Amino acid sequence: MNDLRISGLASGMDTDQIVSDLMRAERLPMDRLEQQKAYLEWQRDDYREMNKMLLEFDTLIFDGIYRDSTFNQKQVDVSAPEELSIKNLSSTGDFAGTIEVTSLASAATMFSNTNIHLDPTKALSEQGVSGMQTITIQAIGEDGVTSTEPTTIEFDPSEHTLNSLISMINAESNVTMFYDSFTGKVAVTANYSGDAQASDGSNIPEITLSGDFFMNVLQFDDDGTGKATNIHSETLNNGxxxxxxxFNYNGLETERHSNTFTLSGFEVTLKQATGDPVHFQSTPDVDSILDTVVQFVEKYNDIIKKINEELVEVKQRDYPPLTSEQKKGMEEKEIELWEEQARSGTLRNDSTLTTAINQMRLDLSSPISGIGNLLSDIGIDTSKDYLDRGKLIIDEEKLRETIANDPNALKDVFTKNGESMDEKGIARRLRDTVQEAMAGIEVRAGRASSTNHTFTLGRNLDNIEDQMDRFEQRLTQIEDRYWRQFTAMELAIQQANTQSTYLMQQFSF
Known part of the structure; x- marks a missing residue:
């Protein structure tokens, strides 16, 4: 313990300072270990940052130029967009013709035949409804043809108001119920439009309501069977x-159960009956496709710029990482500027990144078997400036022309599949290269969730930490030895002083 050490009492020496200076020299190997550890941690983090960028690039490719749907995007010009709209869902071909709308699809409705005289905010039991009630609702399904399975609801009038019951019906069935305070009536509308039919083609109700509560409280008309239905006839009371x-599609008279439906991979939405045929024509959505390709090119350029910068960055050997002791005497800004220099060159000439960037360039420049198209053929070329180090340049006019004339050819350049590398499209090649690079980096630097023993730099860090622990123990032993030596010296000097004083006292007589 320090308080048991004798510090310069006899010699007058500043033993604390002397031991501190001696230990500073002894700690030099420990400082080097601390600096090595800091540099390895920076290197690990820089590798992981690179893997993050590569993953973002891989995801961008997958969500963009890797997908066939990207190049199938089409815009449809409609002569009367206020009457109908058309958008492409999955079609790879063109879509053109005329549509003349005779009438729109509509959903069935039913409503009370008289004012029901209920306060929608009060409990139903307070308004003459007693005993447990059971109601059943059946309505046309999403297919616009058949009825869904009946929904049965049991409720206690003492626990429900009309409003709360309506909310429950709307949530659990295929109808929407509404209380109109102006007329004092309840209206029910099927959630799906269309003319419901049985399997034999005969008409069936789109809405069927069963239960005493519907007939005697909400005043829906009984169809004679104890149910309320929108009976098919030329006239329909209360609904x-x-x-x-x-509509007429290219001369064919046809019907659909909804106003929104699919034709040849295009989604058509009818908005109103048309007086005349509406003409439509699909063309490639040049702007959307171009935007996806531009995003890919920009991200690729960012990636190769970052990799090239890391590969050529010089390690500033005059700026070793700061030790914790050195940081104590520096301002925060000084530390930041120093470490900016000290952290340089962590990935200089890295073999994994060098291989990746060379392969990426090869992926872009190699012809595709069976196609022969190069990026330069479609409006994308490599910069002729050597300093750009493989940066891609877009000829927008040429690329737009390619998209407008033959988007499928552009799609093949990026997405063509095959067994060998020269058979694959550019997007598939790049994803293979990027994923291989990420796997190589992960072997060296792991992930944020990885434990140190599972990757190379982590094992090196563990090794350095073990060395630091052992050296710290050794430093403690050395410091204790210095203090024992100085303490022994102080005791010897004190003893000599005592003897000298005694002798002088003896000779003084």
């Missing part, structure tokens, strides 16, 4: 029938 949309 409307569901109807199909009717």
């Amino acid at each position: 409307t029938l569901g109807a199909n949309a009717k």
Whole structure:
């Protein structure tokens, strides 16, 4: 313990300072270990940052130029967009023709035949509804043809108001119920439009309501069977029938159960009946496709710029990492500027990154078997400036022309599949290269969730930490030895002083 050490009492020496200076020299190997550890941690973090960028690039490729759907994007010009709209969902071909809308699809409705005289905010039991009630709702399904399975609801009038019951019905069934305070009536509308039919083609109700509460409290008309239905007939009291949309498509009279439906991979939405045929024509969505390709090129350029910078960055050997002791005497800004220099060159000439960037360039420049198209053929070329180190340049006019004339050819350049590398499109090649690079980096630097023993730099860090622990123990032993030596010296000097004083006292007589 320090308080048991004798510090310069006899010699007058500043023993604390002397031991501190001696230990500073002894700690030099420990400082080097601390600096090595800091540099390895920077290197590990820089590798992981590179892997993060590569993963973002891989994801961008996968979500963009890797997908066939990217190049199938089309815009459809419609002569009367206020009457109908069309958008491409999955079609790879063109879509053109005329549509003349006779009538729109509509959903069936039913409503009370008289004012029901209920306060929608009060408990139903307070308004003459007693005993447990059971109601059943059946309505046309999403297919616009058949009815769904009946929904049965049991409720206690003492626990429900009309409003709360309506909310429960709307949540659990295929109808939307509404209380109109102005007329004092309840209206029910099927959630799906269309003319419901049985398997034999006969008409069936789009809405069927069962239960005493519907007939005697909400005043829906009984169809004679103890149910309320929108009976198919030319006239319908207290409601409307569901109807199909009717239209003429390129001369063919046809129907759909909804106003939104799919034709040849295109989604058509009818908005109103048309007086005349509406003409439409699909063309490649040049702007959307171009935007995806531009995003890819920009991200690629960012990646190769970053990799090239890391590979050629010079390690500043005059700026070793700061030790914790050195940082104590520096301002925060000084530390930041120093470490900016000290951290340089962590990935200089890295073999994994060098291989990756060379392969990426090869992926872009090698012809594709069976296609022969190069990027330069479609409006993307490599910069002729050597300092750009493989940066891609877009000829927007040429690329737009390629997209407009033959988006499928552009798609093949990026997405073509094959067994060998020369058969694959550019997007597939690049993903293979990027994923291989990421795997190599992960072997060296791991992930944020990795434990040190699972990757190379982590094992090196563990080794350095073990050395530091052992050296710290050794330093403690050395410091104790110095203090024992100085303490022994102080005791010897004190003893000599005592003897000298005694002798002088003896000779003084």
